[in-house]
Amino acid sequence: MNNKAQSIKYRVTLTALWGFTIIYTISFLAGKQLFPFDKWIGALFKPVYAMMFGG
Amino acid sequence: MIIKKCFFTFLLSVGLLMSGCSGRVELNELLIVSAIGVDIKEDNTAVHFQVVNAGGSAGGQGGAPAGASGGAVYTYSVTGKTVYEAVEKASTILPRKLLFSHVTCIVVGEEYARQKGIDGLFDFLERNHGIRDSMLMLVAKESTAKNILTIYTPIFKNPAESLRNRVKQSAAATGVAEGVQEKEVINWIHGQYRDPVIQGVERVEFDNQADDTQNLQNIDANNKTFRITGLAYFKKDKMKGWYNTKQTRGWAIINSRAHEMFILSHKCNHSKGYVGSLIKGIKTDVTPKVHDGQLSYKINVKGKAILQEVTCKINVGSPKELKKIEFQIEEELTKELTSVIDKAQSKKLDVFGFGKLLYDNHPEMWRKYKKDWAEHFSDANVKTTVNITLETVGARVESIHEQ
Amino acid sequence: MTHPFFKRKRHISQKETSRSEEKLPVSADIHIDLAKIKELLGNSIDVKVIEFLHAPVKFAVCYIEGMVNKQQIELSIFEPIKRWQQTDCKKKPEELIHQLETAAPLYTYRHFDEITAAVLKGHAAIFVDRVDAVYCLAIEMWQARGVEEPQSQTMVRGPREGFVETLQTNTTLIRRRINTPSLRFNLSEVGKITKTTVLIAYLDGIVDQDVLTEVKERLKNINTDKVFESGMIEELIDENGYSPFPVFQSSERPDVAAAALTEGKVVIMFEGTPFVLITPTTFISFFQAAEDYYHHFDLSTFIRLIRILSFIISISLPAAFIAFTTFHHELIPTSLLVSLGAQREGVPFPAFVEALVMETIFEVLREAGIRMPRPIGSAVSIVGAIVIGESAVAAGLVSPAVVIVVSLTAISSFVSPYYGFSGAARLLRFILMVLAATTGIFGMIFFLFGLIIHLCALTSMGKPYFTPLAPFQSGQQKDSILRFPLWWTQTKLYSKWSKKS
């Protein structure tokens, strides 16, 4: 797939994407939550929600 | 590219294999449950599954291989603390997997309804994805669910189906069209602050022989059939008593459940005999009113009557007489209405959804009354007006008795 | 990485292979020439060389037995030349050829490769001594089937003529239907060995130029030794190699071909087969029989809907049966479920295996029905009726419902007016059955969406295959799923209608 000469930007993006995908998938298959996005997002917006609707 | 293609093919096959036909059940690995019965048994719940024996039910079909015979249905009884425990226990005595999606009705024994209350049933019934909320609920009058479910009925090989049809058929007599469905009961108890009612069912003549297939050979049908009776009324989820037929009809009219209804008027122009008629297109309109803190309801019933039978001397041809008949029917209906309202108010059970009605129209008043609604309900002033027009006298004008 | 899932690389034209025969010029000596031509044609017994080496002007005629009109050789070549040879005046060899009494076209060739090609096509080559050219007279005639009723596309009302294997007859059949000077037949040749003549027919001015150039381009790029039937070409110039759906309409009806031409399509015709290819094609055109236009519009529309329905049935009925009886018991009415259950009592196999076996048996029977020698026909049908009939049920191998499902499916698959199209349904049916057996109705939904995606991605000669449904062309709806009355579109009413929209 990568046999064509590509720019560095393309390689970096693709490698990063694959890297993240693999890490995330492994963490999923291993049952370890390395990226608890929902917790982070929740922590960010819980106060806002509580402010709007009073918890 | 080839790698990618292979990968997707791999994924697809993994997906298919993983499903591994899970959730797949062949028809001959299934027991179709047609009705569920619930009884109390020493403080535990006895659950009866009436299952269809496909071979026996569809007997006589050319394709059915030989050997498929026996009764059309069988009833298994299991006891457990909850319904689910019973279902779980049943798996040890049942030859096949239970299929709940064709359950047509659930019959509750009177004892169970009075002592345990029906609330314990709902959670399992609702959580199970197969069971439909729209199945009928029935209470076995002065009997157990088992008695109702262990009966072979003629005409219909499947008693549950026969039960459902009976509910439909009896609509004109009891007024309760389409019976009472499970989800209605749930909604009444929990959603609308209302006391539910459930139709009753009883065996016409109790005869142990009816449990036997052989009995189907007997031409006498009365000893192997059910009767749909009046409504059982509940306080929240506990059963409290029975309405008689008259009150049941009153309930049906107030709740706009009656589509058609038979009426037999007793007074017949001072002479002996009766006038029977069928009432169609019954429309009921209930409006709550709050005046000076006094709650009152106005029930307005409209309908059209068709003359069915006249066994006394009236001149059916004269419009004046017809007006009289109309008046008599109205009186009969009013009696039925007041009878049920009186009973409900004396027991302080809002079986009509008057509370919800008040909430719909005057939510602020409802909040005020909500706390001790039972009291307010029994104090409410209920007025009924019935307006019936005699539409047609049927296929004959004069009655024999006139000559 | 630029080629899609179900698209393979178009054939890249390889270098023109140089012709093996050298460009041998014809010499002036008839003996050398005759020896040469005999050598080139390999002294095959059907090559006849009739020599007149003792005549005042030496000449010889070479032709292939059975491909030329012998009577004409006698009357228009030998007779006049003999007469001329017998006259006394001085004869120049160049004049010999002017003695011929024929209307057939006469070609003059100076190289042997041209001459062999002409002889092989059925020309008579006339060698004359002391002339360094060979005259070829196009008096080809061979045994050909007469124009008969088409076998594969029959109809109740409509012309009974079908194409035959002879290209000449076929062009005539089209010409007779389209009397316009803009009808063009473009010649090209396919196959390094067979050198099959291929005609590209189109109506100049109406035809879509993109499609025409595309067709020519692809025909040119074919790199094959042999072509015997239009099906082979179809596969060679098809851009969606892995799709089960045909993107060419093959027809043996001249009226269908003529109608396609007038719609601006390109018709590809072949020597040696009665089937012509029509392109570009749309999905919906496989539901449109020529007869639709000969019957009243309401009936035609109804029949088209029936065809679509039966296409859907033939793809999905066994799968739906499997999905419903093994996954979604709640969707079957109770009494039906009970009776299906009763039928299945004692059947040892899962519904999927049952259906699969019956479908396979049916496919076997169908194939046997086509291939077997005619006299055995009744035997096969008797056995077939027993196998997929009562006996299988009575033996407790399958349930009666499956027999009904399979036979309904089978009947439905015969409805499509184009045989090749029902093949797609036959193949997809099995895939769908597997999906239904593993994931129930969800598998079927998955398949349906996948199928629509596939159809939307297909192209026929670069034109979208699923049009006018998607992309939606409101103008073409008049003749897609429904057939609107002809007077809506082809009379004055139409102008009113089109103005409004």
Place this chain on the structure above:
Amino acid sequence: MNHNLNHWQLSLIVFSFIMGSSLLMAPNLTSFFSGQDAWISMILAVIIGFLINILWLFLLKRYQFQSIFALNELTAGKIMGTAVNITIVFYALHLAAYVIRNLSNFMIANVIPESNPWTYQIMIILLAVYTTYYGFNNIARVSEFLNPWMFLLFIGSLLLTINKFEFSNLKPVFDQKFVYIAQGAYSTTGFPFIEIILLGSVFVYVKQKEKLTKSYMAGLLWGGAVLIITVIAVVGVQGDYMVKRQSYPTYELMRNISVVSILERIEVLITVVWIFGILVKVVVCLFAAVSGLKHISGHTSMRVFLLPCAILIWSMANHIHENMMEFTDFVGQNWTMWWFTLYAVIVIFLIAGIMRGKDKQAGT
């Protein structure tokens, strides 16, 4: 890869996107807070969604409907723009994961409980990859063909429930406090009316740009109208109490259908409509993600990114939440704000860009 689509196809895509997964979720989400006034919540959500999208389209129009990825780089500078673009890609993948999780949740809870959720996830992702592979034009055509059928199917099945409809279930009107109504509207605003900004990556391929705003808004309003009708029908037939009790009330609604004995138990039909909506939604997300990645990487084709994105979506769908209730809770509380943040960031950059006269540079 052909990405072009016309304005009619855009309308249908927007319609499917809006109707998509919200069809089964909206009644529960709104009714959970606002009871029988759920439909007012829904109307409110549609109005807010309408305003949000009008502003969005107005801003994009100033920039001649360039791709949002290009615009971010234009307005926010190279580095910030790339950061925002990466965020958008993440949002898109995240949304796709949620939608897919939603599907498998539904299948497990209501249709075939014994089966494995992975099957459904893999299948729908495969479909999405398959159609995205051919370019956006493919899904546009697919939705052009299927949408009318889906619409008919849905409206038809709604009509079949009409005999069970009772107005008293919708009464009393406006009884709930406004806070609750707003709370009901809150969840349904983000889902789906802000999510749809992902379609900003498609606008550049729309053929008739002058008709874009109108058809986009038409699609949005139609989708909104269908959602409102759904909420009214669901609450009107079943009563708000039952709606709150059920996980997928629209599906339960269809279980009520019984017209003639053959037209019973046809609730599975609604699954077809719903899965189609989900497919469109996943495809839009996937397309936004891969075209974002294409833009970031400066590569010519977006196909290279399909496979990693598909795997990531799948693992995210399974991994991000442990169970169904956590999922529902998260969507109910944080989803709208989470998406509104992205919307606000892009919009602020766009407005700032207009102030700095950047819109004149776009498209030239």
